[in-house]
Amino acid sequence: MGNHDFHPKNQFPGKQHRIYNQTAELWRPWLSDASLPLFRAGAFYSEKLPSPGTRGRIVVLNTNLYYDQNDETAAEEDPGGQFQWLEETLTNASRANEMVYIVGHIPPGFFEKKRGKAWFRRGFNERYLSIVQEHHRVIAAQFFGHHHTDSFRMFYSGTGSPINVMFLAPGVTPWKTTLPGVHNGANNPGIRVVDYDRDTLQVLDMVTYYLNLTHANMMASLWEAEEFPVWETEYSLTEAFQVPDGSVRSMQTVLERISGDPHYLQSYYEFNSAKYDLARCEQECRVDHVCAIREVDFTKTSQSPASAVMAESKREEGEHGITLHVNQ
Numbered sequence: 001m002g003n004h005d006f007h008p009k010n011q012f013p014g015k016q017h018r019i020y021n022q023t024a025e026l027w028r029p030w031l032s033d034a035s036l037p038l039f040r041a042g043a044f045y046s047e048k049l050p051s052p053g054t055r056g057r058i059v060v061l062n063t064n065l066y067y068d069q070n071d072e073t074a075a076e077e078d079p080g081g082q083f084q085w086l087e088e089t090l091t092n093a094s095r096a097n098e099m100v101y102i103v104g105h106i107p108p109g110f111f112e113k114k115r116g117k118a119w120f121r122r123g124f125n126e127r128y129l130s131i132v133q134e135h136h137r138v139i140a141a142q143f144f145g146h147h148h149t150d151s152f153r154m155f156y157s158g159t160g161s162p163i164n165v166m167f168l169a170p171g172v173t174p175w176k177t178t179l180p181g182v183h184n185g186a187n188n189p190g191i192r193v194v195d196y197d198r199d200t201l202q203v204l205d206m207v208t209y210y211l212n213l214t215h216a217n218m219m220a221s222l223w224e225a226e227e228f229p230v231w232e233t234e235y236s237l238t239e240a241f242q243v244p245d246g247s248v249r250s251m252q253t254v255l256e257r258i259s260g261d262p263h264y265l266q267s268y269y270e271f272n273s274a275k276y277d278l279a280r281c282e283q284e285c286r287v288d289h290v291c292a293i294r295e296v297d298f299t300k301t302s303q304s305p306a307s308a309v310m311a312e313s314k315r316e317e318g319e320h321g322i323t324l325h326v327n328q
Contacts, residue, residue, distance in 0.1 A: 005019075006064070010064065010067055010070050011071060012062060012064040012065055012072060012073070013079075013080075014042055014081075015042070015080065020041070023043070027039070031045060042062055042081070043064075044060060045060050046089050049198075054199060056098065057098045058101045059086065059101070059102050059103065061082065061102065061103065061104040062105075063105055064105060066079070066106065066128070068121050078127075083127050087131055090135040090138050094137070101142070101201060102142040104144050105145055107119065107144035107153065108124075108166075109153050110291075110292045112293070113183075114179050118298065122298055126299075129296060133155065133163065136155065136157075141167065142165070143166070143167050144166055144167070144169075145169050148171030148177075149171075150169065150170040150208065150271050152167050153168065154166075154252060154293060162248050162249070162251075163248065165246070165248050170188075170191075174189050186273065187273045189211040191208070191210075192208045192209075193206070194206050195207070203246030204246065205236055205238045206236070206237040207233060208233075208274070209231045211230075213276070234275060237254075241254045258289070259290050266280065268281075268289070269289065
């Protein structure tokens with residue numbers, strides 16, 4: 001569920017609610033007997049993927065419980081017991097030799113279009129990050145949204161090795177953010193198709209499609225009544241960034257390429273809005289996006305003014321191909 005799938009918006013409780021109950025009834029054909037009571041209690045659940053013989057499991061989280069705009073859960077340590085349930089679910093999946101996709105709406109970390117803008121409350125962000133670090137071997141990938149932008153996030157071990165990746169899907173809704181300080185925060189509508197290995201859940205490729213809304217609006221008066229706007233292929237992950245797949249190693253390579261190569265940076269930036277914003281991504285833009293992708297951890301991301309970040313943003317070749325020096 002998204003943060004607007006509720007009334008009042010954002011105010012998701014960590015306990016039973018009539019909206020959870022009604023949504024569970026709507027989704028009953030897709031939910032198992034074990035998932036129904038979980039969903040009613042907190043709008044999270046887990047299901048085995050339906051392919052015959054697959055080791056895959058999907059874990060669907062209600063991360064609206066961790067949103068910093070949610071006053072219902074602000075004073076709680078583990079709303080709905082979801083963190084404890086997540087740890088138990090990942091532990092059991094590991095014992096059963098399963099691989100897991102984690103799916104949610106609001107992601108941890110920062111919004112790449114507004115420096116220092118986080119969505120989770122700090123304690124919730126730290127808890128989620130620690131769970132991913134502990135259970136990363138059973139998590140094949142993570143898929144989130146909320147931003148309406150196309151991006152990704154890297155997760156690292158305590159020693160700095162890349163251990164997991166989170167993909168942020170572009171939005172079908174052409175939303176223009178009202179967040180102060182965000183320049184041209186709109187997006188073209190986008191949808192994504194993920195190609196994956198049914199046994200290992202390895203992401204093999206992702207193809208994103210988009211609707212050029214500006215062109216569609218310009219052409220609307222010329223179309224016949226039965227004609228519809230055309231959705232186009234925007235890009236394939238493997239082709240656009242010249243990587244073999246969507247694995248953690250490959251996405252670390254993508255990060256290094258957009259960090260150090262203006263061509264890849266510009267391609268990524270245009271994909272970020274589903275080709276709505278085609279402006280050049282210059283140095284400040286680069287720092288915002290690379291830092292957001294690289295650092296999900298609040299404690300490692302500066303909240304300092306842009307001038308301080310820019311002053312220390314020289315690139316060095318290091319363990320990850322780029323080191324961002326940020327004033328603390």
